Amino acid sequence: MNKKEIRRSMPILPISTVMQLTELSARQIRYYEEHQLISPSRTEGNRRLYSLNDIDLLLEIKEFLEQGINMAGIKKLLTMKATNVEAEKVQPAEESKTIISDEQIRRVLREEMLQAGRFQRPSMRQNEVTRFYH
Incomplete structure (x- = not known):
């Protein structure tokens, strides 16, 4: 260090x-x-x-x-980031990848949206959208 x-x-x-x-x-x-x-x-x-x-x-x-990500989603993102940081320590700097790819973020958000749908509760984004349509 x-x-x-x-x-x-x-x-x-x-x-x-x-x-x-x-x-x-x-x-x-x-x-x-x-x-x-x-x-x-x-x-x-x-x-x-x-x-x-x-x-x-x-x-x-x-x-x-x-951005509307819930605690479970944040935990997943931070875990993925920590995993990638550990991988970067092992790999040379030239070969290291971005910490969290767009695809990984989309996957977590997709899972979060599916979870919200299972419990019949609107996601935070859905609540924000409705306030613009009075």
């Missing part, structure tokens, strides 16, 4: 700073931790401390949610 990666992974930011940087509430941040999407470090007093990598991950989660 190089110095830049060490600095990016250092847990130094309290939740109040993370809230300002990501525009997420403390409740949302803790919710993502409960779902094991992030795992901040803890001080001896049990306070959460976040790294710059945690901030990036929270912003990525926020972006996925804004």
Whole structure:
């Protein structure tokens, strides 16, 4: 691990700073931790401390949610990304592929839409579309 990666992974930011940087509430941040999407470090007093990598991950989660992807879909995408990152460590840089291909994202979204249909509930996108047709 190089110095830049060490600095990016250092847990130094309290939740109040993370809230300002990501525009997420403390409740949302803790919710993502409960779902094991992030795992901040803890001080001896049990306070959460976040790294710059945690901030990036929270912003990525926020972006996925804004695109209408549910928690199960986000977990799949992040798992695929982590798998590809591990594969990149093994492969030379010239041979590495994009982290998540468009096809993989479409497959996850398709699965999510099928899941939403099975439970007879509209997806977030369907709810957003209806507000434009008054």
